[in-house]
Amino acid sequence: MTQQLKLGIPKGSLESSTLSLFKQAGWNISPRSRNYFPSIDDREINCALVRSQEMAPYVANGTLDLGLTGHDWILEREVENEVEEICELVYSKSSDQPCRWVLVVPKDSPIQSIEDLQGKKISTELVSFTRRYLAQRGIEAEVEFSWGATEAKVVEGLVDAVVEITETGSTIRAHGLRIVCDILHTETRLIANRQAMQDPFKRRKIEQIATLLQSALRARKKVALKMNVPAGNLEQVVALLPSLHAPTVNHLFDKEWLAVETVVDSGQVRDLIPSLQAAGAEGILEYELRKMV
Numbered sequence: 001m002t003q004q005l006k007l008g009i010p011k012g013s014l015e016s017s018t019l020s021l022f023k024q025a026g027w028n029i030s031p032r033s034r035n036y037f038p039s040i041d042d043r044e045i046n047c048a049l050v051r052s053q054e055m056a057p058y059v060a061n062g063t064l065d066l067g068l069t070g071h072d073w074i075l076e077r078e079v080e081n082e083v084e085e086i087c088e089l090v091y092s093k094s095s096d097q098p099c100r101w102v103l104v105v106p107k108d109s110p111i112q113s114i115e116d117l118q119g120k121k122i123s124t125e126l127v128s129f130t131r132r133y134l135a136q137r138g139i140e141a142e143v144e145f146s147w148g149a150t151e152a153k154v155v156e157g158l159v160d161a162v163v164e165i166t167e168t169g170s171t172i173r174a175h176g177l178r179i180v181c182d183i184l185h186t187e188t189r190l191i192a193n194r195q196a197m198q199d200p201f202k203r204r205k206i207e208q209i210a211t212l213l214q215s216a217l218r219a220r221k222k223v224a225l226k227m228n229v230p231a232g233n234l235e236q237v238v239a240l241l242p243s244l245h246a247p248t249v250n251h252l253f254d255k256e257w258l259a260v261e262t263v264v265d266s267g268q269v270r271d272l273i274p275s276l277q278a279a280g281a282e283g284i285l286e287y288e289l290r291k292m293v
């Protein structure tokens with residue numbers, strides 16, 4: 001019988017971005033209607049959809065061998081020392097950026113700093129982490145659990161402040177709220193069960209998944225550029241390209257021309273292309289990358 005790795009896919013905010021990342025990494029995971037065990041095109045993996053809040057304890061106790069969840073919920077559940085953190089994977093619900101847990105108040109609130117929370121009432125989903133954060137700073141405040149729609153509670157005046165996660169900032173803006181300070185920066189993490197890492201089959205599989213997920217994320221920030229350059233302009237063109245990656249240079253059939261190929265940050269391209277053209281490059285092609293190992 002084929003050995004299998006038990007993999008936890010986060011259900012909820014991270015679900016769809018996680019499925020897209022696995023697709024780019026080389027695995028097709030297909031959710032099944034009303035079923036929390038999606039199918040995956042790899043007989044060595046058995047997938048389960050698990051809430052992000054519950055992922056880390058399940059990985060710690062061996063119900064799952066490997067899982068993805070936010071750093072926030074690993075800390076909230078206090079199991080950071082009971083799981084093996086394989087790598088950070090910087091992506092969220094709608095971007096490849098980390099999220100922030102922030103202390104938020106109405107615009108006209110007298111609360112200006114964390115110290116002003118003394119004796120106040122706060123609502124959050126991240127109760128345990130928030131309590132520890134305040135205790136470490138000697139602040140005594142009442143922290144109550146929120147089941148969601150947390151921003152509304154501070155607008156309605158049910159509490160003095162909320163500690164909420166924000167990614168794009170649109171929910172905070174939509175409620176006309178003010179951020180007092182950041183409490184925690186969080187991104188997705190790949191975590192493994194300690195015993196699973198001692199099993200040669202599971203360890204190999206975990207390392208394969210980690211390498212491919214990381215290389216897929218890395219590739220999203222880069223593009224490949226290819227161009228033809230007259231031999232006499234080569235130095236000038238190469239000088240414009242980031243020095244970290246020496247470009248590949250090949251001869252074209254016409255010996256007067258060279259083909260130059262390189263990988264650059266996608267954010268640089270719009271400035272780079274006009275400069276390359278001005279330096280004599282022609283037939284410039286930009287293409288997306290799937291993986292960068």
Ligand SMILES: Nc1ncnc2c1ncn2[C@@H]1O[C@H](COP(=O)(O)OP(=O)(O)OP(=O)(O)O)[C@@H](O)[C@H]1O
Pocket residue numbers: 011012013014051052053069070071072073091092093094099148165166167168186187
């Ligand atoms: N834009 C985002 N909003 C909320 N959580 C996000 C976002 N991007 C990434 N996350 C991560 O997703 C995890 C929480 O996801 P989850 O779906 O379990 O909670 P939720 O979005 O509050 O769920 P619910 O649908 O019950 O509101 C956390 O680890 C958090 O850091």
Ligand SMILES: O=P(O)(O)OC[C@H]1O[C@H](OP(=O)(O)OP(=O)(O)O)[C@H](O)[C@@H]1O
Pocket residue numbers: 013147148149150151164165166167168169170171172
């Ligand atoms: O900064 P933004 O990009 O707007 O994202 C942050 C919002 O998204 C989440 O809400 P969710 O959809 O989980 O609803 P909930 O408040 O009911 O949990 C989170 O709780 C914030 O409200």
Ligand SMILES: [Mg+2]
Pocket residue numbers: 148149
């Ligand atoms: Mg939520």
